[in-house]
Amino acid sequence: MHSGILQAINGVSFAALLFLLASGFTLSFGLMRVVNMAHGAYYLFGGYIGLSITRYTGSFALGVLGGGLAVIPLGYLIDRFLIRRTGENHLAQVLLTVGIAFVLGDVALKIWGGDSLKVPTPIELRGAIELPGGIIYPAYRFVLIVFSVFVGLSLWLLYRKTQIGAVVRAGVDDREIVSAIGINIDRLFVLVSALASFLAGMAGVVGGAFLTLYPGAEWEILVYALVVVIFGGLGSLEGAMIGALIVGLLDAYGRWLLPEFSYFVLFGPMAVLLLFRPRGIFGREG
């Protein structure tokens, strides 16, 4: 019984991390129709930079902020000078961004080495919380859940309730007409792409504090993020929330109940869902 609840918290806190990464991924895909496979590398890079900032300044909060901010110019340059050249060619985009991810991974290896590194968390977050029923759980994971809910709510308000959000949603509906009614869609791309980079870099620092950072971590997390957006529907913020929860819980219970099939527990339901809803839970037709 206790383990079941423990796995639920494991799942939800992993979902919280996945949402941070997948929300930006899905928004930038929805608007720009670019499959950016380097998103995992943004996560890892942001994580490492956040780690260095945290070590240097002693402030975890600064590390989280700095890790996110540092990825913005990186993402901008990659967007502007590399991905932009692929136009609408999705195959070229995937190949290019996978290549970029390899390069970034190697650069990270050169700078931070091949050991598994943990972003140091502040003393206050290192303890454990005792839940009713005697369940003891790391406080950090609870803070992560609260933080992710806060980020999710902010994104939702921005996306659903502001004029900028309406412009982004309009761009997801029909990019060409957005520019034909007088909106500089390139400027919108830069904004959304910066937001996506920031969220990925921030997720790297937050995730690096409990999953650790190591060469290859970018691909592991990217696979999860892809499954999240496929479950939820590419381009849907609500879908990223629900998808992250489904993937987080499937992963936690899969590892617990069927450890030797944990990947199947993740990909099996995804395949079934795609059979019936090829665009994901919140994906729209057309």
Add this chain to the structure above:
Amino acid sequence: MSNATPSSATMSGPLLRVADIHTYYGDSYVLQGVSLTLQKGQIAAILGRNGMGKTTLIRSVAGLTPPRAGEITYRDMSLRGKPPYVIAQAGISIVPQGRRIFRSLSVRENLLLPTSVLARSSQARNGGEPGQRWDFDEVLKEFPQLAERVNHSGGSLSGGEQQMLAIGRALMANPKLILMDEPSEGLSPRLVLRVQEIMRRLRARGHAILLVEQNLELALSVADEVYVLSAGQFVFQGTPADLANATQVLDQHLGVSGARMV
């Protein structure tokens, strides 16, 4: 970016001048040397069968499919190399074929989009004659059926309501020139009459309209000047009355016998 619009005091030529444009759609050579002029507050109708390049002409002016050769001038400003959003901000609004309203946005959001911060349009702020400016309330007054549905999503509207929304959205930018691509498409005869009435009202308020239509009757009833497009070139230019008498053009390029026109 807003300095793209010259002040009306310096303007001398026609509102829109299309001079010998050649436009390709991918590899296909669609517009093969097309020229026209449109004065302020006038309606020019482009007629022609499907696939003759009518929509491409609209898209050329809007900057969505820029011509490879030739020149488009709007209020003495060359549109060459200008991206669609700059052209829109200069005062050219589009009512696209198939309406293309934003289906997941509410009616209110659809209408307010052209006035959003990202669409900093000097035209939307200053355009239109005094007392003739379009804003959210004014557009809803013009299209009362939209007023009842401001919070509905665009996708939930009927075809006629979507067309009103597409026109309303174009008006929110207070354009000097409205590009209308088959506004009567798929509408009931009663709604086609409504579209006709709207176009006349828009002209009376000083908007010029470049209209692409399959509905000959509608086009002839509102247009000041009519062009017939065939295989990427104009085969006729004249007044609606001239066209009604040009039996050979009607028969060969529009597929209507002259007798039916009388």
